[in-house]
Amino acid sequence: MSDPGDLRPNEQAVELGPAFDATLRFIGTIRTPWRDRRDCPRQGRLDGPECQLVLDPVWHDGLKGLEYYDTIEVLYWLDKSRRDLVRQSPKSDGQTFGTFALRSPVRPNPIGTSIVKLIRIEKGTLIVRGLDCLDGTPLVDIKPDRCAFSPKAPPKNEDFIKPVKEPASRP
Numbered sequence: 128m129s130d131p132g133d134l135r136p137n138e139q140a141v142e143l144g145p146a147f148d149a150t151l152r153f154i155g156t157i158r159t160p161w162r163d164r165r166d167c168p169r170q171g172r173l174d175g176p177e178c179q180l181v182l183d184p185v186w187h188d189g190l191k192g193l194e195y196y197d198t199i200e201v202l203y204w205l206d207k208s209r210r211d212l213v214r215q216s217p218k219s220d221g222q223t224f225g226t227f228a229l230r231s232p233v234r235p236n237p238i239g240t241s242i243v244k245l246i247r248i249e250k251g252t253l254i255v256r257g258l259d260c261l262d263g264t265p266l267v268d269i270k271p272d273r274c275a276f277s278p279k280a281p282p283k284n285e286d287f288i289k290p291v292k293e294p295a296s297r298p
């Protein structure tokens with residue numbers, strides 16, 4: 128949904144003030160089989176089609192160590208979304224939900240996140256399964272899956288410390 132006049136029954140848009148500038152830096156582009164939003168899955172699946180995270184060359188060194196993870200978290204910018212809906216009707220049936228109670232792409236800051244399966248890394252391109260976005264969607268960030276990750280920095284006072292079993296080869 129991208130046209131400001133395109134509201135479903137009982138949906139509510141808000142008047143947006145001037146935007147703060149958070150100066151996002153896209154780190155690359157996502158290549159997927161989907162050119163039309165109607166063809167994208169609503170949520171990616173780990174057995175979905177192979178997609179590519181194509182990193183800008185300046186960020187290639189940032190992948191060091193990521194190859195040890197089977198699953199990674201991908202953040203992306205759902206750039207074709209409208210951003211002014213506070214209530215939405217996903218089924219177009221008049222029943223509405225608050226934007227923050229949904230994982231809809233329509234949100235004030237249209238950030239999408241997916242846990243994806245890392246198939247392989249070819250230079251600065253990651254081959255993954257589990258995405259649900261359009262071909263050409265801007266890539267915001269990549270992180271190890273939090274369930275598999277243990278902090279590399281020393282723990283702080285409030286950290287809950289538990290032993291984590293890690294593969295011997297993980298740095």
Ligand code: SAM
Pocket residue numbers: 164165167168169170171204205206207208230231232238239240241259260261264
């Ligand atoms: N997995 C992410 C999440 O939970 O944050 C995104 C879920 S969102 C429901 C996925 C939907 O966003 C797709 O089915 C498609 O309709 C829409 N979409 C995909 N790429 C988009 C883009 N670049 N701009 C706007 N909408 C997009």
